[in-house]
Amino acid sequence: MFSDESRFSLQSDSHRTFIWRAPGTRYHQENTIGRHRYGGAGWLVWGGIIIGSRTDLHVQSVTMTGHIYRDVILEQHVRLFRGAMGAEFLFMDDNARPHRANIVDECLQSEDITRMDWPAYSPDLNPIEHVWNMLGRRIAARQPSPTCLPELRRALLDEWCNIPQDQIDNLILSMPRRCKACIASSGRHTPY
Secondary structure: OEEEEEEEEOOOOOOOOOOOOOOOOOOOHHHOOOOOOOOOOEEEEEEEEEOOEEOOOEEEOOOOOHHHHHHHHHHHHHHHHHHHHHHHOEEEOOOOHHHHOHHHHHHHHHOOOEEOOOOOOOHHHOHHHHHHHHHHHHHHHOOOOOOOHHHHHHHHHHHHHHOOHHHHHHHHHOHHHHHHHHHHHHOOOOOO
């Protein structure tokens, strides 16, 4: 299972502002723009994908912590998939701090869930990152657009279910090709 969190907000946070500046003036006041990191009010979502299926989308308004990750994500979502899939189940989460908390490691061990080795700073390898892009495009295309948090929550849940499973499967099946391309471009060898 490939899993991850992403943040979705009412205000688009994908707009980029390009500033042309002279060399050495990057941090001068006239060249900086203050902006909220996540673009306003929104939701943190977590999901997991496997070939042929996906978890329910978990939507929350608070920051992910080790306790929330263990009690909600692992206990209510991952453990159920592990039980259905059996010993072949392999779990991928990124190296975010809540995922590496001792209570999370203990929970994974107690549930006999094997965590996939995953290189730090490699979100481009995780196929669920592309699913977040699909979800974001689907939300942006809705007419009318969500105008409040409850509408955004409903839209996220609806659109998560409406992403065609074959598109998710194709992303997962592209992993070997993308890993080879990553290795070839970096000139390094990875443990998988």
